[in-house]
Amino acid sequence: MIKDFLKKYQEELISEKIQLKEDIDLLETKIREEKKFLALLEDSNESYFKEFTPRDINAKNNKMAEEIRNYLVELNSNYDKKLQKMNFFDGRLDEVNALISNKDIEQTPIIVKAPEIIQQDIDADESVISDSSVSNSELIACLSNIKDLILLDPYRAQIELEKIISSI
Incomplete structure (x- = not known):
């Protein structure tokens, strides 16, 4: 009975870990894409005659680059939280696997004879x-x-x- 519970809990942890891994992969992809887009915006803002003009040349690009920087900070914090959860699930799975393989835990029937x-x-x-x-x-x-x-x-x-x- 205890082993059944532990195996069910192990399956739940594994499914949550798989979902979390997919979320982490998605976040990694978003972070890479946003970094590339930010690099493109910053390259487009590099102008050789910027010092000679009295106005801001690419105000829209600068504003968008700032928004992307803020978004990257948010994505990185989410990424760190998900990595912490992944470490938690790894630790829990190790504990559950150790308990399941433990020889002391045996299935004992609940039925008690008089x-x-x-x-x-x-x-x-x-x-x-x-x-x-x-x-x-x-x-x-x-x-x-x-x-x-x-x-x-x-x-x-x-x-x-x-x-x-x-x-x-």
Whole structure:
């Protein structure tokens, strides 16, 4: 149950990371394009006779270049925020992967048998084991009961397995 949750959370993180990567790629492309456009505007503003004219030659280009500079600052700040989110997702994914691969987390059933039912299973197992002639079908039935018991009480299941081994 915990592994299922962790795997679902891992899938969500991966999908968000993929979306974030696409957003970062888009931002990188916008930043490159805006920088090229800004360079073109600044090149067009370079005029050799600028010092000799009393007015501003390319007022529209200067205004547009200033707007693009402001836009680039905004894009770069968004880019930095997205990179921080990407680092966060990478860290979270590493943690989730470590938890999923951890051997201590096992799927345990939520269904808990009543103590009387467990005792009946144990008594049935002991009666099968006490017989000196154990057939394959009885052995399989006993092992399947132990398989059910191993999730609830692993120590008791180990004892039952030892009894089966000693009777064989």
